[in-house]
Amino acid sequence: MEPLVSFSDALRHAPLGRLISIAGHVVEQHWGRYLAEHHGLTSAGMRVLMVLARAGDSTHREMAERCFVRPATLTGIVDTLERDGFVVRQRDPNDRRSVQLSLTDKGREHAQALIQMIHSDRPLTSVDADPAKRAVIREFLAELITTMSDGDLGRLNPDKESADMTTRGSRPC
Template sequence: MSEIAVRLKDVLAASDAYRQTVARLVGLGVPETTILVHLLHAGPRRPSTLARRVGVTPASVTAQLDRLELAGHVVRRSNPRDRRSVLVDLTDQGRDLAGRLFALFDRDVATGVGDADPATTAELGRILEHLSRRLDERARDTHAIAADLEESGRR
């Protein structure tokens, strides 16, 4: 299994470099482009949800949303289900940019997969979906991760 972990580590490092390059070219930071693409796929979200998704504090996401709003990419609206909170949504301009960002990523992933058998790519998609769900669940279990890190330090 360590071979898969090494390859995944390589994919994550390449993905980080890719995201940094693309964000720089559109004049945004990686967290801002992540927010835009997340909103494209998930729809309007609370700032706290976006903070968790991007991995920053609520104060940091507020600053990022301020920049995105100033640039005309997002708008904050009252949450119809909870008047005490707001939802962040894409503007038409933001939707266009997020759509272009994801379309480019989609094409680059397709190029990376090359002419792999469609059944293989479908299976890879299922595996990656399961893996991302598992890692997301694991990330929320900070006590278990801390215990595992402590235990591995004793060995």
């Protein structure tokens, strides 16, 4: 019978790609609970508020494009935001087919609170409280995002290791 391995020991020995995947999932869950409990929002609803706070009033179609969703998907998100008093819809008097989305005072207040929290840049863990480690983490994540965003699926193919992975002694998960 194999000895029982603790969760933290298992994480210490997991491949880096797996840790990134787990961390992304856990952070998304935590963020979703925070948004729901403290702001009455979903992640999708928060994105709409943030876009409106940044870009100002937008048509339904523009908002769908900015949030990378279909207009039909956005309808349900905006229905909930409107019902909860975060946004208002207004028909364009010159084109009744066009719907303009605007933040309410409540929506603006919640968006500002979220923007301030996101930009506070306070450490998430004891590791990133160390400025030197934080700089390495930031550099790694920025490169990871850039690399994975370029559409090169070859980096995920274990038979086609990149020079970066070979020199670091890492293998994709």
